[in-house]
Amino acid sequence: MRFRQAKNITLGGRRFRGNHMSLMNKYPRLTDLEAPAARRIPKFVFAYLDSGTGQDQAKDHNRAYLDGIELTPQFMRGRVNPDLTTKLFGHSYNAPFGVAPIGLSSLIWPGAESILGAAAKAHGFPYILSTVAGESLEMVAKAAGEMAWFQLYAPKDREVMTDLLRRAKENGYETIVVTADVPAPSRRESMRIAGAPLGSRGNSSFTPRVIWQSMLRPQWAVRTLLNGGARFRNMEPYAKQASADNLTKFIGEQLNGSLDWNYLAEIRKSWHGKMLLKGILHGQDAARAVKMGIDGIVVSNHGGRQLDAAPSPLTRIGSIRAAVGADVPLIVDSGIRSGLDVVRALSAGADFVLLGRAFMYAVAALGNKGGEHAATILLEEVRDVMAQLGLKTIEDVKQLNR
Ligand SMILES: Cc1cc2nc3c(=O)[nH]c(=O)nc-3n(C[C@H](O)[C@H](O)[C@H](O)COP(=O)(O)O)c2cc1C
Secondary structure (H helix, E strand, O other): OOOOOOOOEEEOOEEEOHHHHHHHHHOOOHHHHHHHHHHHOOHHHHHHHHOOOOOOHHHHHHHHHHHOOOOOOOOOOOOOOOEOOEEEOOEEEOOOEEEOOOOOHHHHOOOHHHHHHHHHHHHOOOEEEOOOOOOOHHHHHHHHHHHEEEEEOOOOOHHHHHHHHHHHHHOOOOEEEEEOOOOOOOOOHHHHHOOOOOOOOOOOOOOHHHHHHHHOOHHHHHHHHHOOOOOOOOOHHHHHHOOOOOHHHHHHHHHOOOOOHHHHHHHHHHOOOEEEEEEEOOHHHHHHHHHOOOOEEEEOOHHHOOOOOOOOHHHHHHHHHHHHOOOOOEEEOOOOOOHHHHHHHHHOOOOEEEEOHHHHHHHHHHHHHHHHHHHHHHHHHHHHHHHHHOOOEHHHHHHOOO
16 A cells, blocks of 8 residues: 655644555554455455454444444643553553554465554553464564563463463563463354454364465565464474374464463563463452452453453453452453443443554554554553543543542
């Protein structure tokens, strides 16, 4: 996609680069990037990114719940210059949001992990690398620096688990996120209908239909071929050691349904940094996790991709807070598409927010510029909403409805 180089422009005392202005004028919201993303990547890849499961009701409910949250402004509090600094686990981040882990992100757009990692580093918010991403822990540590967190799908083989954690530690990762909410692969019907062979958990043969869909997106196809196709660089060394001839089958066997409470305790013992548990919706699970030393809970329904009757995470925040007490950070994702949604989630009890698909739509639509543009939109939107509400700090936002 090409934009004519415009001159620098000054508006209301702020200077905007021409390029930034034209991109911001064309796509001022993250949702403006969904349709361009669909046009730029093959249909089956977009379906993998976009789909929920079943009738997509959980996915739709996530949105409906957020859309229903109203925020009541108060006025005449003087000039508001919002400060987005957010304290979490002893760190100070420049924003109250981060990038959720996305498996196979390099197949959605080649190099997506480094693109988003670099944006996270530039703006000072976390980027969470999936166990089953395309790029490796080592590559993303270079791009994201201290902003890199690692998401662990617990491998059946304990040696694989300890080695992944060793690599995370040696590469400077301080925080891991263990995902609990994939006890089995889900059906993801709309992805099947689109012909997607994707996933570390499914059949991955490339059908003529998939090849045809790929040929209709030549830029994606060439870049993907140059990038080595569907890679799982974090897991490849272990498949090699195990002489597995089918990588996706090996990964599926290692990662499907292996996590239970005993295993979680083992991981806790093996990891000395901060450790979060992701995908929790029940207060009892949250309380049990905290009791065994988990530092924070990611309240999530996996973007509505696992169980179509799963509650929207924000409906569970009150009971989870009651179960874990006031001090445990509750991080929320699923359905967040804007800075307004970030503020809504914080006002509804979240301490921090993650976005999955929204960042990926941006990268799929804009390639290298996608991470930076998504970050810029979100930061501007959060600032704008805080100013409209007359709120100066993230702490003020959290107190809005409490
Ligand atoms: C394409 C895709 C792949 C995902 N892969 C992972 C993963 O590898 N590990 C994980 O913990 N969550 C994964 N998730 C869930 C996200 O981390 C996050 O919970 C979800 O995307 C939040 O919803 P949102 O996309 O509406 O923001 C994935 C989600 C999507 C859309």
